[in-house]
Amino acid sequence: MKILTVLGARPQFIKASVVSRAIQDNSNMDEKIIHTGQHYDTNMSSIFFDEMEIPKPDYQLKIKGDDHGSMTGNIMIDMEPIIKKEAPNAVIVYGDTNTTLAAALVSKKLHLPLIHIEAGLRSYNMKMPEEINRIVTDRISDICFCPTQLAYDNLVKENYGEKLELVGDVMYDATLFYAELSEKRSTIIKDNDLAENEFVLCTVHRAENTDSKERLEEIFNAINHITKDKKVVLPLHPRTQKMLKQFGIKTEALVIDPVGYFDMQTLIKNCSVVMTDSGGLQKESYFYNKFCITLRDETEWVELVDNGYNFITGANGKTIIFETEKAIGTKFESSDNLYGDGTSAQKIVNIIDKNI
Known part of the structure; x- marks a missing residue:
């Protein structure tokens, strides 16, 4: 059985690391990988393949286009002849990026079975x-692998029928698998003279925050206020760096380059609190028993909010400061297992092997 996996962005590399390993261990399966190039620089892409020992892509696209339409369209144009040539038995897509949508559309127009890992988020x-991206991909997929009960329930309500599978979250698999290796290989704490539980980890990259001067200024004013009492470590996304300069916004945070998977895991493990607008980082914070301050107006990881581990602040500076300072002074206690038992990837491969 030939499986074609399509990747393009950092969170997808992390998820694929454990699923691709499970595919390699299955003698009935052969995997080909397309990397669309949606995340293209070293710290956003190739370092993940190297660190996590993901099989090198069989096809490396060089997609250009800052707009959603041009990016999605260019991925589809470049991908279609590859999929025709490979003629896979099924195509795997992850998450909710433009890469996800483009691969899903091409696959279904070529009448191929489509598998969506991390389905059902809303x-x-x-x-x-x-x-x-996620709604369209869910709708046209042949198997929807849901990471949480809530995601599964969302698709039940939307009448998705028998194509649903509740398997847990492959990012939790990755956290468990790489935890010891991350601790051994990462030197980021020492390199930046950081102390355990003595800094806040912050990431900001979503267009809704970076493209609005008002929102970006409000967020960074809050960050600057927090730095008066606690060091804030900021791995700076290229888009955010560009817009900070364009808007003339200054930061008192400790700015570092974007980091690879091992360094990010080490930062999460050693920080006191996480502030982010990332989806994946909200979960990874929970995996390491850290409160998360989410710099968005909503989240797809609703179970974290409902259970008191995640606090939605939007770009309201006063709320960001209040929730961050409160979280710093609160002990994290969890006996929940919201994202499975760490065997999601194996469950996924077993189901594919049985049903495709």
Whole structure:
């Protein structure tokens, strides 16, 4: 059985690391990988393949286009002849990026079985490009692998029928698998003279925050206030760096380059609190028993909010400061297992092997 996996962005590399390993261990399966190039620089892409020992892509696209339409369209144009040539038995897509949507559309137009890993998430914000991508991909997929009970229930309500599978979250698999290796290989704490539980980890990259001067200024004013009492470590996304300069916004945070998977895991493990607008980082914070301050107006990881581990602040500076300072002074206690038992990837491969 030939499986074609399509990747393009950092969170997808992390998820694929454990699923691709499970595919390699199955003698009935052969995997080909397309990397669309949606995340293209070293710290956003190739370092993940190297660190996590993901099989090198069989095809490396060099997609250009800053707009959603041009990016999605160019991925489809470049991908279609590859999929025709490979003629896989099924195509795997992850998450909710433009890469996800493009691969899903091409696959179904070529009448190929489509497998969506991390299906069923809903933020109910149709202004989010990711929400559109995930809804369309879920609808046209042949198997929807849901990471949580809530994601599964969302698709039951939307009448998805028998194509649903509740398997847990492959990012939790990755956290467990790489935890010891991350600790051994990462030197980021020492390199930046950081102390355990003495800094806040912050990432900001979503267009809704970076493209609005008002929102970006409000967020960074809050960050600057927090730095008076606690060091804030900021791995700076290229888009955010560009817009900070364009808007003339200064930061008192400790700015570092974007980091690889091992360094990010080490930062999460050693920080006191996480502030982020990332989807994946909200979960990874929970995996390491850290509160998360989410710099968005909503989240698709609703179970974290409902259970008191995640606090939605939007770009309201006063709320960001209040929730961050409160979280710093609160002990994290969890006996839940919201994202499975760490065997999601193996469950996924077993189901594919049985049903495709």
